[in-house]
Amino acid sequence: MSIEFDNNLPIYLQIMNYMKKQIVIGKLKAGDKIPSVRELAVELQINPNTVQRTFQELEREQIVETRRGLGRYVTSEEAKIMEIKKEMAGDLIDRFIQGMQELGFQNDDIVSIVAEAVNDEDRG
Amino acid sequence: MSDLLQLDGVSKSYGAKRALNSVSLTIGSGKIVGLLGSNGSGKSTLMKIAAGLIPNYEGHVWINGQPVGRTSRSLTSFMPDQPLTESWMRVKDAIAFYKDFYADFDTEKANDMLKFMRLERDARVSSLSKGMQKRLQLTLALSRNARLYLLDEPIGGVDPVARGKILDAIVEYYDENSSLLIATHLMQDIERIFDEVVFLKDGELILHEEVETIRANNGQSVDEKFKEVFDDA
Structure with missing residues (x-):
């Protein structure tokens, strides 16, 4: 995963949009597991709290869901x-x-x- | 109390020169905070006071609710701008030295970080490049199990490759129960790892804000905000 960040815009919004796009174009499919906070933070070289916030917002919008003890998944609702x-x-x-x-x-x-x-x- | 670092009206002078002027600041747990300012703005002085290395100052400083002093030093790990290692040391001696010195030193984590940083255990500390020196100092500082890590210019004077590696290491080895205060005058690449930034100018605190708030409210990067604030020089 690679994103060209624009430091003038909130980073969590940019990651949200990136992930939504990945889902829409089918790179991330319904029901796929998504990386952990730590994995994504290391990969993107950004603050783990920012990734945490991204995931919380995606959950709030019901785009990803947390399964207890298993991690986070893309919604299975097409x-x-x-x-x-x-x-x-x-x-x-x-x-x-x-x-x-x-x-x-x-x-x-x-x-x-x-x-x-x-x-x-x-x-x- | 969830505040990890609290400063209340802290001032410090070196002779006639006022290094810090009535700085009050609170940093919570689990944050990566950038301490930003040009050279001579008081960043190192603030760090050293928080680390318990400067005893004489005005005001009050608490680490995790305790007044700064002998006991608070076990809660803080300081990476100084100038290396603490001796020139005769090899990398492995520096590790052993820290292990002897600090009861909370995690040798396993240190060895893991050495590999990550591609540091040779048998290399002489004095033969290391500046970038490799910084990698070693960061390894030593982050391998302690502290609550507050104080990193003074961890990317100062290093090339872009080493800078990337140092930032990777900070994100990779950062423990969410602790906080990091990172003093820097370079904004490039590093602003993405901050939760909050503190601007110091001529010893005074002039801004303490969440970075995403700066971006959302002003459509500004931290770098631009920094230039705006400091551009009257």
């Missing part, structure tokens, strides 16, 4: 993983639309530009 995927897509779209609006495009224009771009890509 619906939850779909939910993260939609959430991440939503974030991307929000940022894109905002960026386009700042450039002065109207909503109709944005839709047609996107449709065109997608078609272009389909044709190769």
Whole structure:
């Protein structure tokens, strides 16, 4: 696992996003065991308390679950993983639309530009 | 009391020079704290007072609820900026020296760390490069079973490879029941291992904050915050 950290943003949020992405793209699968706090802290060269906080937040969002005495696992609910995927897509779209609006495009224009771009890509 | 280190109105002067000016500070258990300041800001003085190595100062200092002194010294492990080892020593002699000196020295952990640090037991201490010296000093300091580890400039003057290895070792061998106070004037790479940072300037405490709070509230790295605070020099 390797992350290019941006020291201007909270590190725990960056690890959360990284792990969510790993789950969405299937690198970490539903029901997979995730590394321990210590393992991940050593691997990423960061403070163990930061990793602890990341895992707590992921648990709060029910993305990972702790099994007593066994460790932490990615949720086995596929619906939850779909939910993260939609959430991440939503974030991307929000940022894109905002960026386009700042450039002065109207909503109709944005839709047609996107449709065109997608078609272009389909044709190769 | 869960406060591991507590300073209340601590001042220290060397002749006319005021090294620390009424510093009050509390550090909890299980934290890695960066003590940041430029050269001459009072970092080493604060560390030495906490380590019980400077007896004459104003104010009060407690380690784990006990006034600093003879008994508190068994709770603190200090890694000085200048090595304590003698030039005739080989690495294994330095280990034996610490083992004789400190009842809480964990030889097994030391041997494990030597391997991790790629230090040869038979190498002469005086022949070690600066980076290797720091690795040895860190091994000696962290191999004691203390509650508060005071590391003075553990990455000062070492190349990026050795710096990475030292940071790895700190994360790998850090025990969550203890706390680490790390004095440094270099922010690069190291800010990610801190829970909190303390800024010292001309002997005064000017900031004590959680690093994630600095990043979340200001969108600033600790390095940027540091430059902002110290840039009027």
